[in-house]
Amino acid sequence: GMIHGTVPVFKLVDGQQRLITISLILCALAESIKDISPDKYQRIRKYITNPDETGEHKYKLLPTAKHKDRETYKAILSGRSLSEIEPGSRILDAYNYYKSKLQEKLASGVFSEDQLFLVMVNCLQVVFIQLNSGEKPYQIFESLNAKGKPLTQADLVRNYIAMKLPEARQPEIFENHWSKIEEMLQESRYARKSGLGELTAFIRHYLAYRSGALCNSDHVYERFRDRIENEFNTDALFENEVKTLQRFAGYYDGFLRPENVQDGKAKISLTRLNTLEMATGYPFLLAMRDAVHNEKITNDEYLEGLAVLENYIVRRYLAGEPTNYLNKIFPTFWKDIDATRFIPSLKEILLTHNYPSDFAVKQKGMIRSFYDNNSTTRAKTTLVFETINRHLSLRNNQGGFTVLDGDPSIEHILPQTLSDEWKRELGDQYSFIYNQNINTLGNLTLVTAPWNSELSNSRFSIKKVRLAQHALKLNEQYFGQSIDRWNEQAIKTRAEYLLAQILEIWPAIGEPPAPTHAAGTYPFRLTFLGSVFPVASWRDVAENTTEVIIQKVTGFDEIANTLPSYLSKNPFPIKSRQLSNGWYMNVNLSAASIKGYCRTLITKSGLTLNDWQVEER
Structure with missing residues (x-):
């Protein structure tokens, strides 16, 4: 209706999906009787359009511009041929569905056009709540959705941004900034193994970088809202924060998909860190990457910082340190960093956060398991072996190194299933030796899947000859030596050899502070x-x-x-x-x-x- 001669415009807080659905059904119904009953056609059209208005005021309802929804909706209500409407919006799919179902029901006599129209205009109730100036629409939205189907944290953030922005600024901010964020970080894709949609995971890590604390995944929206309300009290500040989010979303997209990163060295480092499950460190990586943008650190320092972080993560893996510890510490790191001496400062911080000493790496690396049914464990162990192979090849001035085709397979030299021959070779304590050594570093190596099947439970004399002929320097160099038996001592000797290479590749970044013990001994x-x-x-x-x-x-x-x-x-x-x-x-x-x-x-x-x-x- 008209108020003082003009069409009033309201920002819709909740119910857009339902109102659009009703509008599409009414539009389909009107089109079905357009040629049969022009008067009824015009009557139905008055429920979805303002016939005396032009431009966007012509439409009773306008969806957001996201995913071409507004453009598609206007095209449908304007009567354009559906074949001319560019696909991409789910609104077109919805309209085609309702139009098809409507034709089917009308043709079969389930109901008539008049019956459906009367039901829709007389039996559907719409609750209209108009807010006064100063009232916060997002609070109403939260209360309306409190008992419905839970929205994702990213949904809540998106709706909050839409309600927070002035009406005139929504199209530009959404089209040029927020939509770009949603295209990069899609909520329908999981952020690695977090179980969270990419956009939710990003906002959570962004907030962790800003606050120094990682919030519960169910509290992402609340923390985002509180931060905006407390720190961005003008429209200009809020818009700048959305633009900042877009920049950080670009960093995050590079972390999730290093193959899209332009810098070749950064691409390799980020890929390796992802294999090592460095996602817990993304808040700190965001800080590092933005420090390059703001010229607080150089790109070379950034690359060296990635290498230092790999050193920290690999050594913790070798020493069997728990990964859940990292969730709490990485968000806190940046506040303690001195960017003017970035690398020394980073090393100092890592050394005070359970950085494993050479002794700890060797001690635990000798005895802990490096193989299980967890694909993450196998991927980390594979990375360690591939890096050792590259190290051995380049150290021998080969000028290059061999990479296995396809996915490498981890081979157990002492096989996972012991034959009688293997039991005899190990002696009476074969069961104890097996359980203590089967998945340790010294008993594992890398081959291809066909080699893994071929070697299988073969006796050691056969495996040794084949491994000495293998393309990887990791195998050829070690098993080309004189090794008579593969027993507990042989496994430990190889573990010592591998750990020596590991400590050359990932040397200690410094001396960890001496542990304090109440009794003075350990x-x-x-x-x-x-x-x-x-x-x-x-x-x-x-x-x-x-x-x-x-x-x-x-x-x-x-x-x-x-x-x-x-x-x-x-x-x-x-x-x-x-x-x-x-x-x-x-x-x-x-x-x-x-x-x-x-x-x-x-x-x-x-x-x-x-x-x-x-x-x-």
Whole structure:
């Protein structure tokens, strides 16, 4: 209707999809009777258009310009031939669907044109809430959607931006900035393995970079809204923030899809960091990338920073450090960075955040598992082996290095299924040797899938000859040596060799601060039942003690069930380590508690404490 001789214009807060649907059905109904009953046609058209107006005021309702929705809607209501309308908007699909269904129902006599029209204009109720000046439409929108189907965090942010922008600025900001963000970071695609849509994941990491804290994924919209309300109190400031978001979205798109990055060195580094599951570090990468944009650091410093981060992540992987720790620390890093001495400053920060020493890398790298059913674990291990192969090739002045065709396959030299011949070669302790060494670094290498199938359970003498002929320097160089047997000692010798290469490739970036211990000492060696284990903490003592008992003692499950505070089939809430048999061990314990646990476990297992010794220094 008219108010003071003009058509009033309102910004629609909620219900656009439903109102557009009703409008499309009415449009299809009007078109179906246009030639039969012109009067009824005009009557129906008055519900969806203002016949006396021109331009955009001619339409009762206008969708947003996103995905060509507004352009398509206007074309349909203007009566243009559907074949002339450029595809791309779901509105065209919806109109074709309703038009087809309407023709089908009318032809079969399910209802008449008059019946449908009367139902739509008399039986549908629309709640109209008009806000006064000063009221915040997004608050009404939140309350209206509180009990409906949950919108994604990205949906809520988009709607908030639309409601926050002045009407006159919406088309330009959405078309030139927000739509570009949504094209780069599509909510329908997951951001790597986060389980979040790309746009939601980006906004979450952007907020983490700005605030220094990673919010819960369900609170992304609330944090975004609060930040805007508190820090951008004018339209100009808000528009600039949307433009800033577009710039950062471009960085984020490069992190997710390094193949689109122009800088060749950055492309390689980001690809490797993604293999290492560096997504937790994206807030810090956003800060680094924008520092280049603002000329606070150089591009060379950025590239070196990526290499330093790879060093940190690889060494933590080799030392078996948990990855969930990184979620909390990376958002905090940038506030402590001195950009005028970026690389030294970055190294200093990493060294104070559980940076593994050479000793820790070698100690854990000798004994921990580097292979399981998790594709991420296999990809990380593959990257380590491929890098060792490149290192060996270039060190020998080959001028290049071999890359396997297709996806490399991780080969177990001591096979995953032991034949009788392998059991004889390992001796009476074959089961213990197998369980302790099967997935360790020294027993693994890289081949192609056909080679993996060919080698399979072959005896070592056959595998050795074939691996010595392999194209990878990683295999050819080591297995070309004289190696008579593949037993526990041979596996450990190769692990030592590989770890020596690893420490050349990813050398320590400095000396970590000396650990502080209440008693002034810490464990460095465990001797249990004749086996010696280098350890770096009391948690390592507990893990190695428990693993020996798993291998040596029958009835572990029964014993574990009597120690529910220490052992469980499910992860403990704060800190736990998974054991080789699938059980979890609580490691959120003091040194005294761990000592007590080990002694209790040994006693319950029927063993003597005389066979268990921990050396401290």
